[in-house]
Amino acid sequence: MNKHRLQQTIIDKLQADLVVAKDALQASHEAATHAESKAENKYDTRGLEAAYLADGQRRRVHEIEVALSSYRNLPVLSHVDQAITMGALVALKLAGKQRWVFLGPDAAGLRVVVDDTNVLVISPNAPLGQALLGRCEGDEVEVLVEGRPQHYELITVC
Structure with a gap:
């Protein structure tokens, strides 16, 4: 993308x-x-x-x-083979379904469509954003949602 x-x-x-x-x-x-x-x-x-x-x-x-x-003012950086930081675009797998998130500085919750792909903007303040920071492609993260753990696999980081 x-x-x-x-x-x-x-x-x-x-x-x-x-x-x-x-x-x-x-x-x-x-x-x-x-x-x-x-x-x-x-x-x-x-x-x-x-x-x-x-x-x-x-x-x-x-x-x-x-x-x-x-x-x-956000520089567009490639995060390939690097830890996730601000500006990373990440494909996550949850319960067999893939979804894309963009770790942005603001406008969390904004949904956009690019190249027929839905992307959700999240911030580093969100639990998922916090869990993703510093992780790399192939890692797994766990986030509590309404008291229940959800396991995400990081499929692609760009």
């Missing part, structure tokens, strides 16, 4: 998410400052709720901007 294309796909997805988040921020800001949001009595919290929503949208925009910056 082409890691340059993967990284660009992640960036493109984050840029699309940023457009949506900015639109939501603008709409929530307008709702918070609209005349109809002014409290009519001491129990009317529409304006306060709209302000909280606008603040949450502002934070989301900031998170996406930070993630975009992280991916734009």
Whole structure:
């Protein structure tokens, strides 16, 4: 799989998410400052709720901007015959099924499709990300998921 294309796909997805988040921020800001949001009595919290929503949208925009910056500055490295570090693309086998994960600096949980292959972005903060760091192709890792151990075999590291 082409890691340059993967990284660009992640960036493109984050840029699309940023457009949506900015639109939501603008709409929530307008709702918070609209005349109809002014409290009519001491129990009317529409304006306060709209302000909280606008603040949450502002934070989301900031998170996406930070993630975009992280991916734009992430060097694309080959991890063949090396221990897994940030930027590694790993094929894992779990219960006979193969799945691809990308160990990225941010945007954990993001799913993208590259060359007809689904890739899940994980971070080093996730239990699986922590377990993968420093491992090599052919290693096995165990991760507790909801109190149950799951055994992963590292098929390919690139």
